[in-house]
Amino acid sequence: MAGPHPVGDPAPLDGLLPASAGVGADERDFGVYLHVPFCKVRCGYCDFNTYTATELRGVKQSDYASQAVLEVESAARILAASGVAARPAATVFFGGGTPTLLPADHLVRMLHAVRDTFGMVPGAEITTEANPDSVDLAYLLQLKAAGFTRVSFGMQSAVPSVLATLERTHDPERVPLVVQWARDAGLDVSLDLIYGTPGETIENWRASLEHAIGQNPDHISAYSLIVEDGTKLARQIRRGELVQPDEDLQADFYELADRLLAEAGYEWYEVSNWSRGTEHRSRHNLSYWRSADWWGVGPGAHSHIGGVRWWNVKHPAAYADRILAGHSPAAGRETLDDDTRELERVLLLTRIREGIPVATLTTAGRREVAGLIADELIDARAAIGGTIELTLRGRLLADAVVRRLLTD
Template sequence: MGSVPAALPDGDPAPADGALPAPALAGLGGTPLGIYVHVPFCRVRCGYCDFNTYTVPELGLHGASIDTYAEAALAELDLAARVLGPEAPPVSTVFVGGGTPTILRSADLVRIVSGIRQRFGLLPDAEVTTEANPDSVTPESLVELAAGGFTRVSLGMQSAVPHVLRTLERTHDPANVTRAVAAARAAGLQVSLDLIYGTPGESVEDWRHSLDAAIDLAPDHVSAYALVVEDGTKLAARVRRGDLPAPDDDDEADKYEIADEALTATGFGWYEVSNWARSRDAWCRHNMGYWTGANWWGVGPGAHSHVGGVRWWNVKHPNAYAARLASGRSPAQARETLDDEQRYDERVLLGSRVVDGLPVEQLCERGRQAVAGLVADGLVQGAPVARAGRLVLTRRGRLLADTVVHRLLAP
């Protein structure tokens, strides 16, 4: 969770100094603040990936590089501290995503976290996560990350089946997942595993094997996402040529239900449509900030930010990003100010996906009128509506979450 798509939206011009309008800053001190750091480097680009990432040969020799990236990130943190000012609260969550963040030296990742602490402060119980490929960490690097303030590592397992990994063009050895989890545990880090289901050629038995392998590693948290074939990727080209079949919606729905059954039976509970954890303490609090309307500043090429209803996004290319910061300018490419209707729509879209549910009283009249029908159709649990006035999805509702949102927002 947290990675940056390659395509950026259109928007209004962003000021060169990054300044935000006064209304956006008005409630800053009373709202949790997260920092997302996008590390846009990979050794190899996976065939299914459309995130804003680059291999070293694609970047050339000028501008951003693996060796200089920490300096550029610290420069954007300086800008963030100036823009948010002294009213900014201590940071409650940090999430370093990519790309492959652990392609950077551990010392550089620790420098970035130290830079956040120096500029904003970190809450004593701050959650500090890095994504990692299983073959990009060592026992030594994980100990260094834990000593430097990281509390959690999210490992891109994706599958335990070699032929599925080959189709995804994932290069890690499945055995490295076991070693990485053991090393993270020894370092005192919480562990999350990311899985993908619906890869062309993946059987139900393959998916069950991957789930069993993940559960046997006893992680604190599991994310499971349906494969989406994104335009412009190598996987999309292979599907278009007929070399691989497109993912099947019914197959993906079956695999979601299998995942929910297997995870629930072994002590995990869903807390967002695609995320399960062993306890509430193991929820990804950074992502909960996205889903519940918190503020966050996104550092890095293509990273998105949101503060007080203003959303902006940085230029995509690492070299353009580094050049803007070096010249004293904000790396923001464009921004938008959400109006009341947009903020309401997002609250319904995101709030309905989490297990705590969406307060029915926050729905407009047409939304409240839709709730009874959603309960009758088995998409929303009846008891939370009756007892607590909260809209919580059933398993079927999670599979049809977009339909639920459409009905809540329909005129």
């Protein structure tokens, strides 16, 4: 289970949003995120809002789809009553947890609710996350028939010892099988990797990268392992049972990933994400980095509409109680002020390849551009053309670049 909620204001039981949320809504994309908070086992490094069967306090996984549908339907009513322009969904993303622990027809039912309630733009991107051991061909064919376009497999590593440290339960040899099944079903494929696991060597990481590239997926994500407070992994490191990931070694891992992926024809488009051409980028995740609007459905899910951000109650039992009582499941929210929205704009846009226009920075931020070029943190040609684009070194030090661009 994840840590405490962010600090914010109480959310009203009716879920209504302030008038500011509707300003300019018809000019922003809209997406839907559906959080499925169930896992077979809890991985030691994970601090996501997920629950195993013994932690559900009487809640039935089989009831979850019906509850999520109720929130989707209430979302449309809340947006309309709050004066937020109705828009079809450009992207839908099922995350978790392990969404594919539920029967395929449960995911299909939730997707149909989104389509029936909001509509879909032509060619909408519809993704589910999956573990390699949680699907078969029949399952994936059912998703494709319902309109899913993409599946993102949590591969993490191809090395059994690394998977064991992460407490991942799948056999790495299953990855080629599920990728082929997804291909046979007509779905785009993404593979998610993690680097920097305690005890992982550069040779281990190379093996994982080569195994992933060998499957010829459309998209690869590579995330550095972050040791989150309160996780089993953090306790193991504190007790000396495992070694804290080394930042210099993680930088080496990242540089190797970028080189091997580039050689294989993948382009980076966000600090931790690479795709085969722009058509295979994760449009849903790009909507987050571009501060678009999205409604998050499910326990602990976060939403953002027009500078208003809120988060749902975390436990599935509390979520079910709210939904079945006809109340908003939101636990708290915040309305971002202009300074916070500017900070987030710079923070998020700097991470993506298209970068951020120099002209939109403050005067102090623009003065930093020459120094960032000299320090080889941003691309000189792009900066001269009016855009901040991170170099490889800049991607490794992205937070430092953002701090300089936000200089007062």
